[in-house]
Amino acid sequence: MNKYIEIRTGSDSDIPKINSLYTFLDDLNISYSRRILSAHRTPHEMIQEAEKLEKQHFRVSIAAAGGSAHLAGMTASETSIPIIALPVKSSLGGIDALLSMIQMPPGVPNGCVGINDSIGAAILALRIAYLDNSEIRNSLATKLGTKVNVNLGNLPKVEIITDLDTLDTSLLDILKITYSINSKQISSPIVIYINDISKFPKCISTKDEQISIIAPLKNDSFNLIDLEYLVLGPYAWVGIDRINNSYLFAAQILGIYFEEVRNKLKEYKSKLYQEVLHKDLKIQQK
Numbered sequence: 001m002n003k004y005i006e007i008r009t010g011s012d013s014d015i016p017k018i019n020s021l022y023t024f025l026d027d028l029n030i031s032y033s034r035r036i037l038s039a040h041r042t043p044h045e046m047i048q049e050a051e052k053l054e055k056q057h058f059r060v061s062i063a064a065a066g067g068s069a070h071l072a073g074m075t076a077s078e079t080s081i082p083i084i085a086l087p088v089k090s091s092l093g094g095i096d097a098l099l100s101m102i103q104m105p106p107g108v109p110n111g112c113v114g115i116n117d118s119i120g121a122a123i124l125a126l127r128i129a130y131l132d133n134s135e136i137r138n139s140l141a142t143k144l145g146t147k148v149n150v151n152l153g154n155l156p157k158v159e160i161i162t163d164l165d166t167l168d169t170s171l172l173d174i175l176k177i178t179y180s181i182n183s184k185q186i187s188s189p190i191v192i193y194i195n196d197i198s199k200f201p202k203c204i205s206t207k208d209e210q211i212s213i214i215a216p217l218k219n220d221s222f223n224l225i226d227l228e229y230l231v232l233g234p235y236a237w238v239g240i241d242r243i244n245n246s247y248l249f250a251a252q253i254l255g256i257y258f259e260e261v262r263n264k265l266k267e268y269k270s271k272l273y274q275e276v277l278h279k280d281l282k283i284q285q286k
């Protein structure tokens with residue numbers, strides 16, 4: 001069977017701290033690839049191995065690192081497959097890694113889980129990588145005591161849950177993803193929650209097998225240090241005020257299964273790349 005999940009850590013010192021990630025996957029007989037690739041000590045290898053992920057048929061990579069953690073973000077810059085960022089506790093308690101990982105720039109998302117939340121990362125990775133494999137999804141649901149109540153379907157589709165009255169969804173159209181907002185019945189495997197940060201986790205309604213992407217909106221009374229207690233569970237957080245990144249992360253997941261979405265995503269990334277080159281050229285000419 002193909003290995004669909006890669007687990008990269010920034011150092012061997014991360015491994016004992018996230019051991020339950022490996023054992024969770026082992027218990028379900030899932031094969032995966034383990035790497036040590038440091039964003040700072042072996043940047044070239046880290047980039048090269050990120051570029052190869054898609055060709056090697058990986059569907060998701062979990063990037064675990066501590067401190068000033070750039071591994072997940074830099075891996076996400078070099079691939080179109082979804083990256084799960086797993087912040088690891090080190091000398092500053094892990095909030096350093098969480099803040100470094102969660103707030104990715106517009107256009108380059110990753111899905112961040114909580115500090116040392118290996119089980120959250122494992123569940124999320126399995127849901128992403130085996131959307132088309134009912135046997136594995138059933139084993140996961142049995143292990144978790146949940147129900148498989150969503151299917152991949154024939155269309156790339158997401159559900160959006162939000163209290164906002166207006167929402168700019170133009171990027172979803174560009175990415176060829178259909179969507180419904182606040183629909184009573186969830187039929188898509190991917191649900192995007194967009195709300196004021198103070199409404200989380202209360203507004204996450206599911207214990208089932210959906211892939212939940214969380215796009216929190218800024219609220220000045222929220223203390224960012226409390227993110228440590230908020231970002232927990234198998235949910236992909238895309239950063240504060242990063243609605244478009246939630247669409248792009250959904251596109252990365254759907255891009256595994258739908259070629260048109262994958263191609264649109266690549267077009268979008270290359271436009272972003274060209275825009276920065278253009279700005280650089282202009283500033284040099286001043």
Ligand code: RP5
Binds near residue numbers: 011012013014066090
């Ligand atoms: C990060 O620096 C690693 O992910 C690790 O969490 C931390 C410390 O690494 P070592 O000095 O223990 O190798 O890049």
